[in-house]
Amino acid sequence: MNHTLSGSSVLVVGGAKNLGLAIARRADELGASVVIGARDLQAATTAAADLRSGRAIALDAADEESIARAAQQLGAVDHIISTAAAHHNVPVAELDHDATVKAFEAKVIGPMLLAKHFAPQMPPTGSIIMFSGVAAWKPASGFSVMGITNGAASFAAGHLAHELAPIRVNAVSPGIVDSGTWDGMPDADRAAFFDGAAAGTL
Numbered sequence: 001m002n003h004t005l006s007g008s009s010v011l012v013v014g015g016a017k018n019l020g021l022a023i024a025r026r027a028d029e030l031g032a033s034v035v036i037g038a039r040d041l042q043a044a045t046t047a048a049a050d051l052r053s054g055r056a057i058a059l060d061a062a063d064e065e066s067i068a069r070a071a072q073q074l075g076a077v078d079h080i081i082s083t084a085a086a087h088h089n090v091p092v093a094e095l096d097h098d099a100t101v102k103a104f105e106a107k108v109i110g111p112m113l114l115a116k117h118f119a120p121q122m123p124p125t126g127s128i129i130m131f132s133g134v135a136a137w138k139p140a141s142g143f144s145v146m147g148i149t150n151g152a153a154s155f156a157a158g159h160l161a162h163e164l165a166p167i168r169v170n171a172v173s174p175g176i177v178d179s180g181t182w183d184g185m186p187d188a189d190r191a192a193f194f195d196g197a198a199a200g201t202l
Helices: 016-028 042-047 066-075 097-121 146-165 187-199
Strands: 009-013 032-039 056-057 079-082 127-131 170-173
Touching: 009 016, 009 066, 009 097, 016 032, 016 042, 016 079, 032 042, 032 097, 042 056, 056 066, 066 097, 097 127, 097 146, 127 146, 146 170
Parallel strands: 009 032, 009 079, 032 056, 079 127, 127 170
Antiparallel strands: none
């Protein structure tokens, strides 16, 4: 299959690192004009400098003012991909209210606000991609916030797709990816984690 994004603009929220950066690089390879949106403007600027046609913009998925400001600055974009996440992986007995709210802001509320401010300017052929995850359908102790926010993202995509049609809205569940997200784990624990994920994957 021959894919091209030539002539289109792609905003990758959370595109300064990990999976978001890989997506930004691939979209750039396919000919898109890529905008990397991140809270850390310097990191986004550094990442965008390596792209053929990239630029950076300050955008915090948990801050509606920054989303509205970005929409005003960028105008119409063809595609939005939000990889923003704020993990709070603790047992329920150790839940922190503010950290739980941040997790929902990054994964669910942020993409909804992106749709609020950007969709009115997007073409009918535009798309918004959110990220869900297998944790939503495989409950595990210590991962309730991750599972619930991922499930909420999946539901949000369906509702947004209905309301924003013909703009397409989808939630992707990529599985466990060695994207850099897990680099904070001790080497042995990370290796065991990836081995376990591979053993349970077709």
